[in-house]
Amino acid sequence: METASRPSQFPGQQQSQPGEEHKMNPEPEIIREGYTGSDKLKGKKALITGGDSGIGRSVAVHFAREGADIAIIYYNEHRDAEDTKKMVEQEGVKCIVISGDLKDEDFCRKAVISTAEKLGGLNIVVNNAAVQFPAKDFKDITAAQVRETFETNILPFFYVTKEALNYLEEDDSIINTTSVTAYRGSVHLIDYSSTKGAIVSFTRSTSGMLAEKGIRVNGVAPGPIWTPLIPASFSADEVAKFGQDTPMKRAGQPSEVAPAYVFLASQDATYITGQIIHINGGEMTES
Numbered sequence: 001m002e003t004a005s006r007p008s009q010f011p012g013q014q015q016s017q018p019g020e021e022h023k024m025n026p027e028p029e030i031i032r033e034g035y036t037g038s039d040k041l042k043g044k045k046a047l048i049t050g051g052d053s054g055i056g057r058s059v060a061v062h063f064a065r066e067g068a069d070i071a072i073i074y075y076n077e078h079r080d081a082e083d084t085k086k087m088v089e090q091e092g093v094k095c096i097v098i099s100g101d102l103k104d105e106d107f108c109r110k111a112v113i114s115t116a117e118k119l120g121g122l123n124i125v126v127n128n129a130a131v132q133f134p135a136k137d138f139k140d141i142t143a144a145q146v147r148e149t150f151e152t153n154i155l156p157f158f159y160v161t162k163e164a165l166n167y168l169e170e171d172d173s174i175i176n177t178t179s180v181t182a183y184r185g186s187v188h189l190i191d192y193s194s195t196k197g198a199i200v201s202f203t204r205s206t207s208g209m210l211a212e213k214g215i216r217v218n219g220v221a222p223g224p225i226w227t228p229l230i231p232a233s234f235s236a237d238e239v240a241k242f243g244q245d246t247p248m249k250r251a252g253q254p255s256e257v258a259p260a261y262v263f264l265a266s267q268d269a270t271y272i273t274g275q276i277i278h279i280n281g282g283e284m285t286e287s
Helices: 054-065 078-089 105-119 143-153 155-164 190-213 236-240 258-265
Strands: 045-049 069-074 095-099 124-127 173-177 216-222 276-279
Touching: 045 054, 045 105, 045 155, 054 069, 054 078, 054 124, 054 258, 069 078, 069 105, 078 095, 095 105, 105 155, 124 155, 143 155, 143 190, 155 173, 155 190, 173 190, 173 258, 190 216, 216 258, 258 276
Parallel strands: 045 069, 045 124, 069 095, 124 173, 173 216, 216 276
Antiparallel strands: none
């Protein structure tokens, strides 16, 4: 990992969507050296979509170090998923991996049921999986691309959450991954940023509905974080400069994002719902 005192530099590289972590150079930092768990999530059962790599992987490992059993849903990045499973199991907890297409409502339902059955319950849901397809001209944004982006980035939040509510109880938690682009937009990621704005509204609206049940719903809005989605989305030149336009002049690492999910899932956040935590290297946003 690059030190906090100088900008991150990433050599030019390119992958196809959704990207594979083991091909990245350098690979993202998943958990910082010296992070010590304190049983904040001991005995909890967590489901993380897009948990095979990037922020999702880091959340899985942090949750595991805090004592939670983990289920991760991923698309087809089998090696990354198995690597994540090994990392989680090294923390002395259980991990199951479930491969499939989150755009399929029936798959989402079955994945949640399988998680609850195999882990013995469900306490934390992290809606995290996403895709993005940059376009320099609005006319290049096809209807097929818009459908792909919305069907991947927001509709599964409804499918997974709906089934999860059959298991979640008071003091349980839902955490949604949105983005800084939901607040400031993105001229090259119009459909992506639109879905991320929808996630903010989904979080706020769902939190109000579920407050009386004692189920907390919050979100995290990352800025430029070094994950497989970046080399899978942008040109080599853009990747090489990734994150350098932030006030901190560098990209962030998944290890700098995941602790926020631990906080929101834990008893430290029992009076917090409907809120978004911004982790973006210092960019000011309007909530």
